[in-house]
Amino acid sequence: MNTQALLSLLHLTSPSLPIGAFAYSQGLESAVEMGWVNSEESLHEWLSPILSHAQANLDIPLLKRLYTAWQADDLAQVQYWQQVLLANRETRELLQEEQKLGLTFYRLLGSLGIGLPVQAREFSYLVLFAKACVHYGIDIHGCCSAWLWAWLENQVAAACKTVPLGQTSAQKVLLAMMPEIEQAIEHGLAVHDENIGMTLPAFAMASAWHETQYSRLFRS
Numbered sequence: 367m368n369t370q371a372l373l374s375l376l377h378l379t380s381p382s383l384p385i386g387a388f389a390y391s392q393g394l395e396s397a398v399e400m401g402w403v404n405s406e407e408s409l410h411e412w413l414s415p416i417l418s419h420a421q422a423n424l425d426i427p428l429l430k431r432l433y434t435a436w437q438a439d440d441l442a443q444v445q446y447w448q449q450v451l452l453a454n455r456e457t458r459e460l461l462q463e464e465q466k467l468g469l470t471f472y473r474l475l476g477s478l479g480i481g482l483p484v485q486a487r488e489f490s491y492l493v494l495f496a497k498a499c500v501h502y503g504i505d506i507h508g509c510c511s512a513w514l515w516a517w518l519e520n521q522v523a524a525a526c527k528t529v530p531l532g533q534t535s536a537q538k539v540l541l542a543m544m545p546e547i548e549q550a551i552e553h554g555l556a557v558h559d560e561n562i563g564m565t566l567p568a569f570a571m572a573s574a575w576h577e578t579q580y581s582r583l584f585r586s
Contacts, residue, residue, distance in 0.1 A: 367504070367505065367508055368503075370502075370503070371502055371503045371504050371505075371508070372508075374498075374502035374503075374504060375499075375502070375504050375508050375511075375512050378495070378498055378499070378502075378504075378512055378516070379512045379515055379516045379519075381519065381520075381523070383474070384470070384474060385467050385470040385471050385474060385491075386466070386467065386470055387467060387516070387520050388520065388523065389584060389585045390459075390463045390467075390520075390524075390584055390585055391521070391524040391528070391576070391583075391584035392459075392460065392463070392521065392569075392573060393457075393459070393569055393570075393571075393572030393573035393574075393575075393576050394412070394521060394524050394525060394528065394572070394584075395524065395528050395576055395579065395582050395583060395584050396572040396573070396575045396576040396579055397412055397572045398525070398528040398529055399579060400572075400575075402568075402572075403525065403529060404529060405529070405531075405535075406531065406535040406538055406539055409522070409525050409529065409531065409539055410539050410542055410543065413518065413521055413522075413539070413543065414543070414546060415566065415569075416566065416569055417514070417518070417543065417546055417547065417550050418546065418549070418550055418553075419564055419565075419566055420564040420566055420569065421514060421517065421550055421554070422549075422550035422551075422553045422554040422557075423553075423554065423557060423561070423562065423563060423564050424451075424454050424562060424563060424564045425492060425513065425514075425517075425554070426510050426513070426514070426550060426551060426553075426554025426555060426557070427554050427555070427557040427561075427562045428447050428450065428451050428492060428562065429492060429495070429496055429506075429509060429510055429513060429554075430506060430510070430554070430555055431443070431447050432444060432447050432448075432492065432493055432496035432497075433496045433499060433500060433506050433509060435447065435496075436496055436497045436500040437500055441483060441485060444489070444493060445485070447493070448489060448490060448493045450562065451464070451490065451492055451493070452464065452465075452490065454562075454563055454564060456570040456573070457570055457573040457574045457577070458574075458577060459573050459574070459576060459577050459585075460573055463491075463585075464490045464491050464492065465490050465491075467490070467491035468489055468490035468491040468492075468493065468494055469487070471491055471494045471495070471498075472486055472487055472489065472494055475494060475497070475498060480497075480498065480501050482494075482497070492513075495509075495513060496509065499512070506555070507551065507555075510551045510554065510555070511547065511551065514547045514550060514551065515547065518540065518543055518547065519540065522536045522539055522540055523536075524584065525539075527583055528583060
C-alpha cells in the first residue's frame, strides 16, 4: 500500500471522522446493564462471536461484493447488495444506525469532492465505505481491516464509558482481538453468496432491549 492510500485508510478509521459512529453501542450498553459484560474478559467474550459470526459472515462478504461492484460502476449490484445488508440488520436500532451513518458519510464524501451518483444519498454506511476505499485506491484487505478495526475500536470505547473499563484493559482487548480480525477477514472473503448472513439471538435481543432501556448514553 502506498503512503497516500495508507493515510486515506487511517483517515477513514479515525475516531475524529465526523459521522457520529461514537453515538452507537450496538446493544453493548444493554449487555452491560444486564451484567453480561462487566470486565475485560467478559467484553472479549461478548465481542469475539460478533466478530467471527456477524462481521465475518455478513459485513466482510458484502464489503467484498460492494467493492467489486463500485470498481465496475455497477449500481444495480450496489443496490442489490445494500438490500441484502439492510435485511440482515435485525433491529430498528441497527438498521437506523446503518442508514443514519450512511447519510452523514454521504455528506462528508460529497464535501471532500468525491464524485457520487445521484442514488448515493440512499446508500448506507457500509456501501459508501466500500466506495471510499475504491476511490482512495485502498485494496480489499485494507478496506476490510479498516472496517473491522473501526468497529472494534468503537465497541471498546463504548465499554470504557459503560462498564466502566480502564484504558489499559481496553488496550488489552484490542490487542487480543487483532489475530481474530485477520481470521475474520480470511473467512469473510471466502464466504459464498448463499452463505451470507448471521444469526446471533443474544446480540439482536440486546440491541432491541436497548431501544427501551430507561437510562442510556448511546443512541437507539
